[in-house]
Amino acid sequence: MTRRWAALPVVLATSFAALWAARADPRRGERVFQRCYACHSVVVGEDKLPGPNLRGVIGRRAGTLPGFRFTPAMIGAGARGLVWTRSTLDEFLVDPQGVVVGTEMSMPGLPSADDRRDVIDFLESAAAGSAPPLDPR
Amino acid sequence: MRRIALALAIASAALFTPPPAQGEIAVQTYALPTGGGYPHDVAVGADGIVWYTAQRTGQLGRLDPSTGKVELVSLGSGAAPHGVIVGPDGAPWVTEGGTNAIVRVDPQSRAVKRWPLPEARGYVNLNTLTFDRRGRVWFTGQNGVYGRLDPKTGAMQVWDAPRGRGPYGITTTPDGAVYYASLAGSYIARIDVESGAATVIEPPTKNQGARRVWSDSKGCIWVSEWNAGNVSRYDAAAGTWKTWKLPGEHPRTYAVYVDDKDIVWLSDWGANAVVRFDPAAEKFAAFPSDRDGANVRQLLGRPGEVWAPESGADRLVVYRTK
Numbered sequence: 001m002t003r004r005w006a007a008l009p010v011v012l013a014t015s016f017a018a019l020w021a022a023r024a025d026p027r028r029g030e031r032v033f034q035r036c037y038a039c040h041s042v043v044v045g046e047d048k049l050p051g052p053n054l055r056g057v058i059g060r061r062a063g064t065l066p067g068f069r070f071t072p073a074m075i076g077a078g079a080r081g082l083v084w085t086r087s088t089l090d091e092f093l094v095d096p097q098g099v100v101v102g103t104e105m106s107m108p109g110l111p112s113a114d115d116r117r118d119v120i121d122f123l124e125s126a127a128a129g130s131a132p133p134l135d136p137r
Numbered sequence: 138m139r140r141i142a143l144a145l146a147i148a149s150a151a152l153f154t155p156p157p158a159q160g161e162i163a164v165q166t167y168a169l170p171t172g173g174g175y176p177h178d179v180a181v182g183a184d185g186i187v188w189y190t191a192q193r194t195g196q197l198g199r200l201d202p203s204t205g206k207v208e209l210v211s212l213g214s215g216a217a218p219h220g221v222i223v224g225p226d227g228a229p230w231v232t233e234g235g236t237n238a239i240v241r242v243d244p245q246s247r248a249v250k251r252w253p254l255p256e257a258r259g260y261v262n263l264n265t266l267t268f269d270r271r272g273r274v275w276f277t278g279q280n281g282v283y284g285r286l287d288p289k290t291g292a293m294q295v296w297d298a299p300r301g302r303g304p305y306g307i308t309t310t311p312d313g314a315v316y317y318a319s320l321a322g323s324y325i326a327r328i329d330v331e332s333g334a335a336t337v338i339e340p341p342t343k344n345q346g347a348r349r350v351w352s353d354s355k356g357c358i359w360v361s362e363w364n365a366g367n368v369s370r371y372d373a374a375a376g377t378w379k380t381w382k383l384p385g386e387h388p389r390t391y392a393v394y395v396d397d398k399d400i401v402w403l404s405d406w407g408a409n410a411v412v413r414f415d416p417a418a419e420k421f422a423a424f425p426s427d428r429d430g431a432n433v434r435q436l437l438g439r440p441g442e443v444w445a446p447e448s449g450a451d452r453l454v455v456y457r458t459k
Contacts, residue, residue: 034260038279038302038321048344049302049321050363073430097175097193102430104406106177106448108193108217108235 029122032115035107042126051105056127057084058120062100073102089123090116162413163457164424165202166447173198173209174451178265178435179444180221180229186244188229189446189453190218195235197221197242200453210247212240220265222437225272232263232276239266239274239286239293252286254278258295265306265349269330270313277304277317285333299326299337306349306393310356314373318347318360325350325360325371340369341378349435353395353416361393361403368393368403368414383412384421394436394443396458402443404433411436411445411456426450 033042039051047053052068062078063070077100082088092099093116095109110116169176169189173196176189187200191209195216199208212218217235224230224241231240237260238253254261261278268274274286281302284295298304303321310316315328317335323344326335340347346364353359358371362380366388369380383390385408392404401414410425411433426433432449443456 031259034280035262038262048323048346048364050346102449104432106192106434108175108195 029118029120029125032110032119033122035110036119039105039107042123054123054126057123058086058089058127060084071102071104073100086120086124089120093119161458162424165455165457167200167202167205167207167453167455169198169200169451169453170207170209173207175448176446176451176453177218177448178220178437179446179453180223180437181439181442181444182223182227182229182244183439184227185439187444187453188221188223188242190221190231192217192219192234192448197229197231199229202455210242210249212236212242212249213251219263220276220435222266222268224268224274230266230268230274232266234263237261237263239263239276241288252288252291252293254284254295255293258282261295264304265317267307267309267315269309269315271330273330275307275309275315275317275328275330277307279304279320283307283317283328283335285330294333296333296335298322299335300324305347306351306361308350308352308358310352310358310373311354312356314356316350316352316358318350320346320348320363323347323364325358327373338371340371341380342367342369345369348391349393351393351395351401353399353401354397355399359393359395359401361390363389363391366390366405366407368401370416381414381419381421384408384423391434392436392445394438396438396443397440398458400458402436402438402456404436404445406432411443411454413456424456426454428452 040054042055052065062082063075093110096105173191175193177192179189181187189198191198195212196209215235218231219234220232221229228244229242233240238251241250261282262280264277264279266276277283281298282295283304286293300322303319305318305320307317318325324337326337328335342365345362347360348363349361351359360369366383367380383405387407389406394402403412405412410423413422428450430449431447433445434448436445441459445454
């Protein structure tokens, strides 16, 4: 490989990272989160909604948020080892009722991979305290 | 071009179970076809035809109970319909939550007509709708709005709901008043149908989770309280409340409907049952589903029939009361 091409992997990696960073815009995720907003919050203390608070959901075992009344289906999924990671959240958001049979969440899922990535970015940034302010519009 | 996403028609012969009698109530079930299940809401017209929202597949289902035949009308790409009612024109009207629009499906041609919400409002998570006495559609958006559509002119207005997210069930009383329930806000509200202003009315139980509302023949508003497991009645004339806890250890009251005899019908997810409540005798009678996690999210009927969509069992169930 000539010197000229030797830098190509670095250039590609840098470009990919830049592209990824450009994609990982929590503001896009905040817009997608409007599909979830009626039942879920990422705001500390908003815990009287139909769904569990999702602040810090990544890394949490399914069905274990203290104070929320989960379905037996979600508690069982957690007991069988379901932990919310980017990957498991992505799978769940494709087909919630298929992944956790018996979940009460009626949202039919997010078919767009971009939407799922963006909303997961948003949830990660919410946990880090860097999420944009929520705007239900 | 007619914008109709038509329909695969799937006959479902032999999908009925014989109607077992339970007291004076006969219960009959209709299994729904694969790819057209997960019924969220249901509505029955004066002609006996039943419409239901197949939320997960973006379709409106049409069941002819006399034959068991189910027809599915596609509501288009991205559709995830939530509520359905039969309007004064005999057509099914839908809160199309997936694409943020009010939708009418022509009952003869199956043509789909859409009234999108204003772009500036963003996604509102449309929930449920009702007609007022002037033929206007009132609707709720669970992200924190309610609105009005005049189908004659296409004019649509959307208002911010008190306390933000939560507007869920909505109903019209016999004298034309419109009320909605706020699940996250734990209140009901009366809407001034001319000005659009909403007046909050607080149920006596804190954080009760008022999910759906229905009116009886006298204009009293019945409320299903999801968090509290109650049913409550608001007497608008007297300004008073009365509340009853559903039977069982952990009732969760999801749906409410009042039939033509002022009997109150509820769904209780804690007991996996449809529950009949006689307000005069203050007695409950439960009809547990024979399927786990039936998850009845709404109830609606016509004289002599109460329909329950079992979203978790891909069935429609009818309770025949005469």
